[in-house]
Amino acid sequence: MTPSGSVNAPDVDAVVVGAGFGGLYALHALTGQGFTVRGFEAAPGVGGVWFHNRYPGARVDIECYDYCYYFDPDLYAEWRWTERYPSQPEILAYLNHVADRFDLRRLITFETWATGAVWDPALHQYTVTTSAGESVTCRYLVMATGQLSSSRTPDIPGLGDFRGRWYETSHWPREEVDFRGRRVGVIGTGSSGTQAITEIAKTCEHLYVFQRTPNYAIPARNGPVDEERYRRIAEDVPAAWRALQRTAAGAVMPTFHGPSTDFPPEEQRRLISERWRWGGQSINAIFSDQGTSEAANELVAGFVRERVREIVRDPAVAEALAPDAYPIGTRRLAITTEYYETFNRPNVTLADIKADPIERVTESGIKTGAAEYDIDILVLALGFEAFTGSLDKAGIRNEKGHSPTSGWDKGPRTYLGLMTRGFPNLFIVTGPGSPSVLANMVAANVQHLDFVAGLLRHMAENGHTRVEPSAAAQREWSEHVQEVARPLLRYRHDNYMVHVHPETGERNFIPYVGGFDRYVRACQEIAERGYDGFEFAS
Incomplete structure (x- = not known):
């Protein structure tokens, strides 16, 4: 104009x-x-x-x-x-x-x-x-x-020496990557890493997950579309758009019940359990004070850790996966499908690189202070x-x-x-x-x-x-x-x-x-x- x-x-x-x-x-x-x-x-x-x-x-x-x-x-x-x-x-x-x-x-x-x-x-x-x-x-x-x-530029020493193939989740190749019969390492357990881990584990010979800080991985409860809900929105899309703009996150989902102190312990637990079953991002919005109160936040965070210990059969692995380095919701949640269950597979190994940091990438894999891992394919899920x-x-x-x-x-x-x-x-x-x-x-x-x-x-x-x-x-x-x-x-x-x-x-x-x-x-x-x-x- x-x-x-x-x-x-x-x-x-x-x-x-x-x-x-x-x-x-x-x-x-x-x-x-x-x-x-x-x-x-x-x-x-x-x-x-x-x-x-x-x-x-x-x-x-x-x-x-x-x-x-x-x-x-x-x-x-x-x-x-x-x-x-x-x-x-x-x-x-x-x-x-x-x-x-x-x-x-x-x-x-x-x-x-x-x-x-x-x-x-x-x-x-x-x-x-x-x-x-x-x-x-x-x-x-x-x-x-x-x-x-x-994407973040990978700064891992020795990456150029690696004789296998390496990929970034943020710039994945258009051609299919075949993991069958391969030993795979994934560095990073954020949102992208947790999603990739659950899928790669299904087909690779062995998967090594290199975790620095355990993340809160919440079940998505994915499934077919609710056709009735879709139909109701489609009947009056302008009204649905106006309603969407009146939500705190630009999305319709269950929201706060009120401050945690309004509920007795058994009711607190029931509400958290209900939201865990619903799945997804809504676990961040159970109590109106869980984003400001350490005590309220711990009610939800502690519940998630209990579920991790329930799901993962090896107690040592469960303890390493149980997120406790920061309050839930202060970093991006990982919304996944059977992430913790993946560590019950015999072909999956968790490597705690906070306790034993990566020193470098070698020609054949990853070297930490205490171990070496032979890898054919390296996946970098390092964020942005x-x-x-x-x-x-x-x-x-x-x-x-x-x-x-x-x-x-x-x-x-x-x-x-x-x-x-x-x-x-x-x-x-x-x-x-x-x-x-x-x-x-x-x-x-x-x-x-x-x-x-x-x-x-x-x-x-x-x-x-x-x-x-x-x-x-x-x-x-x-x-x-x-x-x-x-x-x-x-x-x-x-x-x-x-x-x-x-x-x-x-x-x-x-x-x-x-x-x-x-x-x-x-x-x-x-x-x-x-x-x-x-x-x-x-």
Whole structure:
């Protein structure tokens, strides 16, 4: 919607980087408002993390009813999920269906990534350079690259000496990896690692699981789709979307019963048992004080440890797997199927690398201080450079030559997790300071991008070509993000959501923990006030 015929008109109104759930919806939402758009995606197809994270056992930990688009009632009604928690192939098929149904591929240049994006303060536009050597000018730059998409670089000594094959869960090959008759090692027992372990153990000759810190692995209770629930949502998708935006996590699930102190011990245990049987993320929301009270949290954490000791037959292995290094819910839960049962298999060995650390990778496997493990295939489930990894790799620079994260030494500073001052017209979808990884990412992406589309429409209608948050609005929002986080156990325990200053030890909680519902209301109120907190120029 740049004025046609303008000498300084950019090539397109917006460049969208990424073609996952956020990127596809950005293309659809912005073109629907009449903006011209180019999309760039490093992979050869759509899907984002669901294109790359195709490791064995990969599946989502949000129920299918909510982990999908609500913007088109016909789309919701016509797509049929087969499982409560869909697997990677099914999610990727869904995203391909969406791309084809709304003719979005024509807007995307695949196997191409942004290598730089420089802001021109005179023309109010970015020049985006790509790995293909192309330069594209745009008024707006939309980073839909996700917050958990840039994998950590493996820094294990000797990895280059390994004569076997090694893979990262975050960038799994498209061809099938055959584990039959192979000795396999998995390093990492986070969300991806626990899923991969349960599947690989079924076919390999022997599996060695290298665990540093035991994780809370909660049963998913996966199964067929509840057709009645799906039908009720499909009957009135707009109403269901409004209801979804009134939930704390952008997903419909059982929620808090009240503070733990309101219930006698036998009732506390009954409620925890009930939620264990329901499965999934809802175990984080049994008692309203389990996120702030060590005693309340221990009721739930202790219950999980009891189940581990019940399930795992070898007492020593059970004790090593029982999570006790941090309160439950202060790090990401692993939602799995028969994870603990896997350690009852005769072909699975747990190696405690906190007690006996890995020294190096050798030509034939893994060497710890006390043992050597012969391995044919090594699987690295090491997590991501959360929040800033993909943003840094895009090479974004303002007129001062600064990157968006260069001023974040004390933690990210944003307005709504959407923009950061000093970088006009740059939108960071589901960024730091938004509910981000604490919410259903599909709902969060759509809500964010609807807000962006409305903001850009407001600018077009008023002749504005430049927008950034005011210093006061960014400061107040950043302070609010910390204010709602400080009472939480999450804030006090190290995890990827907490930025700790290396010199001062100052803690800064990265996502917004006030709730998806509260965040949505804040955005709606800001939009109704004419996008209060944003500064515009022409």
